[in-house]
Amino acid sequence: MTVEPAEIVAETALDREWLTSLYKEFHRRPELSGAEEWTAGRIADELDRFSDWEVTTGIGGHGITAVLRNGEGPTVLFRSDFDGLPVAENTGVDYASTHAQLDAQGQRVPTMHACGHDAHTSSALGALSIIDASREKWQGTVIFLFQPAEEASIGAHGMVTDGLRSIVPRPDVCLGQHVVPGPSGQVYTAPGPVLTSSTTIEITLFGRGAHASMPHRAVDPVVLAASVVMKLQTVVSRELPPGKFAVITVASVEAGKANNVIPDSARLALSCRFYEESVRTRAVDAIKRIVRSEAAAAGCEREPEFRFLGLLAATDNDSTAYAVVRPHFDRFFGEQSQEMEPWTASEDFSVIPRAFNAPYLFWTVGITPLKQWRRAEAADRLDIDIPTNHNPGFLPDLSTLPVTTQAAALAILGCLTHQWPEAPAGWSPDTGAEATDIDAAAVRRAKVETSQAD
Incomplete structure (x- = not known):
């Protein structure tokens, strides 16, 4: 040229x-x-x-x-x-x-x-x-x-x-x-x-459904989901070294269709962003550990499911x-x-x-x-x-x-x-x-x- x-x-x-x-x-x-x-x-x-x-x-x-x-x-x-x-x-x-x-x-x-x-x-x-x-x-x-x-x-x-x-x-x-x-x-x-890299995670929490008037008969996945959402806020602030970039956003929470029914499951969708693969690995491990621990503490009989919809470098x-x-x-x-x-x-x-x-x-x-x-x-x-x-x-x-x-x-x-x-x-x-x-x-x-x- x-x-x-x-x-x-x-x-x-x-x-x-x-x-x-x-x-x-x-x-x-x-x-x-x-x-x-x-x-x-x-x-x-x-x-x-x-x-x-x-x-x-x-x-x-x-x-x-x-x-x-x-x-x-x-x-x-x-x-x-x-x-x-x-x-x-x-x-x-x-x-x-x-x-x-x-x-x-x-x-x-x-x-x-x-x-x-x-x-x-x-x-x-x-x-x-x-x-x-x-x-x-x-x-x-x-x-x-x-x-x-x-x-x-x-x-x-x-x-x-x-x-x-x-x-x-x-x-x-x-x-x-x-x-x-x-x-x-x-x-x-x-x-x-x-x-950043992007990791999309879909988490399904399995509780036990019941009539809304009988919460003692249920393992309420709505309460569990709320607990998980709050606990996940500690991953960046307490699990990762200061100065290491990470974003973990719970972008969607879905559970139930009626006001008189405690549903038997809840779904969370997470959008996670990182620059370093080592930080991503550490954060994802923490997410899994926290979700499983919260489910066990709530008395869930079935393990949560994690679905990784995609990883973008x-x-x-x-x-x-x-x-x-x-x-x-x-x-x-x-x-x-x-x-x-x-x-x-x-x-x-x-x-x-x-x-x-x-x-x-x-x-x-x-x-x-x-x-x-x-x-x-x-x-x-x-x-x-x-x-x-x-x-x-x-x-x-x-x-x-x-x-x-x-x-x-x-x-x-x-x-x-x-x-x-x-x-x-x-x-x-x-x-x-x-x-x-x-x-x-x-x-x-x-x-x-x-x-x-x-």
């Missing part, structure tokens, strides 16, 4: 009206994990506008890849996700979602792009348009991967197990990005761990990928290119590069209107006044869309200038690293449960 990536991006026309219109279209109609049929079709329609791209649809459900081979050079993969959440939108914009779908339990729920996946998808298509229009200025192979079901933590794994490694060439490096609360247009990158950015991409961000965005602080959320993005034994870089982009951010910052109310991802008020500022688009294009073009190491000896599509130890049955079940969504 003889032309600097920053020059290519600056000189290549971006149809901002098309980009904004596309984003609003995705925003109006979010679809739940595994049920993104319309969204996938709409992405495929846009890909049809570009010639010479090898497009494959229906990978792992609704996953899509688009490959452009443009001479000798590195192979770079850029991934974006496109599923929504069961959240009722409260942003007040004229393109707000009023869409609803059936969830896995068969209940009709409102849906919202409350995590910015609409921005990710439209920006990926925008970056693809830049890469396509500038093909005379670069050499190599570019892969755009559009992933479903990220929110269910099964989308990347589903694509890998459905033959992704045989569908696209092995990438030398993988890239991805995410929008986050922050001053609109700031781009954050860093080497090393930037997102921490997102740990490759130092070389960072060193390659960061200067291009600095050159193009100037002071808006910032060092990224570790984020406590988790992502299944790294499943893709791990499946190819490839290095990767994942960065974030701030999406909050500057006036709103500065006002909240001045009042020391950032945690209160700025909606976070998954909040009904989360909404990317439209001015962010060109930034996320340009960041994606810059990173891709920058990586095309670097000489990456060869694939590990003996690597083949059949011998890639195990993508994840997530319960494969959960992938199959999610596909079945969401197939009825409309």
Whole structure:
């Protein structure tokens, strides 16, 4: 490549009206994990506008890849996700979602792009348009991967197990990005761990049911669940060394259906986040010990059940990928290119590069209107006044869309200038690293449960 990536991006026309219109279209109609049929079709329609791209649809459900081979050079993969959440939108914009779908339990729920996946998808298509229009200025192979079901933590794994490694060439490096609360247009990158690992645990407590007027005849799982929830609050504060990061959130407690019946079981759903595997192991051991001890103390005759629905590894950015991409961000965005602080959320993005034994870089982009951010910052109310991802008020500022688009294009073009190491000896599509130890049955079940969504 003889032309600097920053020059290519600056000189290549971006149809901002098309980009904004596309984003609003995705925003109006979010679809739940595994049920993104319309969204996938709409992405495929846009890909049809570009010639010479090898497009494959229906990978792992609704996953899509688009490959452009443009001479000798590195192979770079850029991934974006496109599923929504069961959240009722409260942003007040004229393109707000009023869409609803059936969830896995068969209940009709409102849906919202409350995590910015609409921005990710439209920006990926925008970056693809830049890469396509500038093909005379670069050499190599570019892969755009559009992933479903990220929110269910099964989308990347589903694509890998459905033959992704045989569908696209092995990438030398993988890239991805995410929008986050922050001053609109700031781009954050860093080497090393930037997102936590995630362990999802479903715990079933077995008591003994009875009439609500006869609690002495029961082993009340509701009281037991309450005791377990409180005791679990001590894991981080008393079981783990100070300074070791961990989050253990009891996100759901379910028990009983009637006010005159003590149920015979209760279910807890835990979301746990860590940066270090040793901390995760210690915390999970403590969770098991506490739950079993509380059940025994309550007189339960049946052992609690633990179901691990998935384990996502921490997102740990490759130092070389960072060193390659960061200067291009600095050159193009100037002071808006910032060092990224570790984020406590988790992502299944790294499943893709791990499946190819490839290095990767994942960065974030701030999406909050500057006036709103500065006002909240001045009042020391950032945690209160700025909606976070998954909040009904989360909404990317439209001015962010060109930034996320340009960041994606810059990173891709920058990586095309670097000489990456060869694939590990003996690597083949059949011998890639195990993508994840997530319960494969959960992938199959999610596909079945969401197939009825409309």
